[in-house]
Amino acid sequence: MSSAMRLQAAALCLLFSISAVNASETMTQDANAHQVRQAFTNWQQGKGTVFDLLAPDAVWTVAGSSPVSVVYNSKTDLMERAVKPISARLASPISPTVQSIIAEDDVVVVLWNGKATALDQKPYNNTYLWHMTFKDGRVTEVTAFLDTYVLDDLLRRVKPVRQ
Known part of the structure; x- marks a missing residue:
């Protein structure tokens, strides 16, 4: 086989292997985005929440510098x-409405609105952006962006009835 033919064969092999890797990454991105979309649908229907996707050792960070901007070092710690303290102050569960979901590599970003009624009958409305990192089909890391002032107000204003 001539050098030119060997070079062409090597180039084709490289091209096919890159295509296979890209296809695999795209399938993983799609699967992760589908899991998030389904988890939000389940939450809307009262059949679970997005927290069901968390790995036991997931790290959850609430961004910012407010009193509610904290790092939780496990799913149990977060819950x-x-x-639980947020839910204990609500008369109705948070109802999520997804605005958009974007996936790239092992990351899914979801922008969503949450609405609920607090125990004092005032609305709790917030907008969230969650940057979620997946590993082996589970969420292992989240950075949550939200109006922490609105959340802090709920936690200070409303006395919990259960926890």
Whole structure:
């Protein structure tokens, strides 16, 4: 086989291997985005939440410098110190409405609005952007951006009835 033919064969092999890797990455991106979309649909229907996607050792960071801007070092930590205290102040569960979901590599970013009624009958409305990193089909890291003033106001204003 001539040098030119060997070079062409090598180039074709490289091209096919790059195409296979790109196809695999695209399939993973699509699968991760689908999981997030389905988790939000389930949440809207009262059949679970996005928190169901979290790995047990997931790290969740609420961005910012407010009193509610905290790093939670596990799913249990997040549920106990954030989700339960918030839920204990609400008369109705947060109803999510997804605005957009974008996936790239192992990251899914979702922009969504949440609405609920607090125990004092005032609305709790917030907008969230969650930057979620996946590994092996589970969310291992989240950075949550939201109006922390609105959340802090809820936590200060409303006394919890259950936790």
